[in-house]
Amino acid sequence: MMLPTTDDPRRQLAALCERGLDWHTGVTRSLPDSVRARHAAVLVLFGVLDSSPAQSPVQGGARAQVPRDLDVLLLRRAATLGSHPGQIAFPGGRLEASDAGPIAAALREAVEETGLDPEGLEPLGTLPPLPVPVSNHLVTPVPAWWTRESEVAAVDHLETVDVFRVPVADLLDPANRVSTAHTVGGAAYRSPAFTVGGRLVWGFTAIVLSRMFDELEWAEPWDQSRAVRPEL
Numbered sequence: 001m002m003l004p005t006t007d008d009p010r011r012q013l014a015a016l017c018e019r020g021l022d023w024h025t026g027v028t029r030s031l032p033d034s035v036r037a038r039h040a041a042v043l044v045l046f047g048v049l050d051s052s053p054a055q056s057p058v059q060g061g062a063r064a065q066v067p068r069d070l071d072v073l074l075l076r077r078a079a080t081l082g083s084h085p086g087q088i089a090f091p092g093g094r095l096e097a098s099d100a101g102p103i104a105a106a107l108r109e110a111v112e113e114t115g116l117d118p119e120g121l122e123p124l125g126t127l128p129p130l131p132v133p134v135s136n137h138l139v140t141p142v143p144a145w146w147t148r149e150s151e152v153a154a155v156d157h158l159e160t161v162d163v164f165r166v167p168v169a170d171l172l173d174p175a176n177r178v179s180t181a182h183t184v185g186g187a188a189y190r191s192p193a194f195t196v197g198g199r200l201v202w203g204f205t206a207i208v209l210s211r212m213f214d215e216l217e218w219a220e221p222w223d224q225s226r227a228v229r230p231e232l
Contacts, residue, residue, distance in 0.1 A: 009070055010124070010145045012216050013046060017125025017143055021215045025207065031131045031138065039129070040139045041102035042092030043110040044208065045073040045121060047146025049165065066172070066218055071165040073152065074205070075113060078161050088201045090208070091116075091163075092139070102126050102140035114163045115155050120148035127212075132204050141208050170196045171209060174222035180206075181227045190227060202230050 031037050048067050077087050091110035099105040103123045111118055127141040154160040170176055171194050179190040180202045192210035193202035201209070213219040 009046060009048075009066055010122075013143045013145065014124040016212065016215055017127060020128055021211060023128065023130050023207065023211055025130070031133055031136055033136055034138075037131075037136050037138045039095045039102075040093055040132075040137045041095060041106040041109070041126075041142055042090035042139055042208075043073070043106040044090055044141050044143045044212070045110070045116075045146065046070060046143070046168070047073075047121075047149070047165075049146070049149060066168050068167070068169055070168045072168060072171070072209070073114070073116075073163070073165055074201070075154070075160050075164070076162040076199075078157065078159055087203060087205070088199055089205050090141070092142075094137075103142050106140075106142040106144075113155055113160050114152040115150075116152050117148070117150035120150045121145060122147050127208075130204065130208065139204065141212075143212075166196055166201075168218070171201075172213060172218055172220055174220050177222035177226075179224050179227045180230050190224070192224075193228065193230070195228070200228065200230060 048070050073091065074088050075091055077089055091113045092106050093109035093113075095102065095105040096108075099108065103126065107118050107123070110116055122145045124143045124145055127143065129138045129140045131137070132139055152163045154163050176194055176196050178193050178195055180193045180200075181188065181190055183189075191202070191207055193200060193206045194209070195201075210219070
């Protein structure tokens with residue numbers, strides 16, 4: 001099935017890749033050993049899909065500027081994994097010697113994890129690498145756009161237990177936005193998160209989505225004092 005044509009979000013995402021952004025994460029995301037940091041890439045795949053409209057009412061504000069059926073592909077990691085167990089994440093993983101770069105790595109990992117057809121999407125570029133201190137990774141987000149829908153599902157249940165699409169309008173809904181409270185080195189700090197469909201999207205994934213939404217001017221004002229503590 002060919003996807004509905006809507007160029008504005010795709011053009012905005014491509015332009016964001018060209019100009020880049022500052023993650024504004026501060027010292028809380030400094031790598032413990034930058035010399036030995038492992039490089040990785042994730043696929044941030046957007047598309048306009050008839051089958052997954054937003055559940056949140058789309059009225060005024062920034063949500064009205066994006067298609068109601070614009071969504072992003074996410075997955076839930078297996079609870080038995082040693083790194084980020086049970087968390088919602090983008091498809092992706094470490095760069096291997098055979099990868100031509102972050103885009104190739106993100107596509108390879110996404111195929112291995114979700115079974116998507118790489119011929120049905122268009123990589124739009126890359127965003128600056130973002131440190132993940134807990135695993136000493138430097139991760140490059142690769143925004144992409146669905147050009148032809150393909151079936152997705154968890155390929156290896158030892159790594160991924162679920163693959164799903166989340167409507168962007170639901171993520172942008174201020175009622176679905178919260179902060180997560182953390183303590184790092186005795187210091188408390190908060191970072192953006194999303195609560196959608198009974199799922200908590202937090203950590204690296206939420207930081208990437210939140211900063212992208214800010215830079216794209218899709219975000220709406222939300223109550224940053226409303227905090228939850230994720231299960232670690």
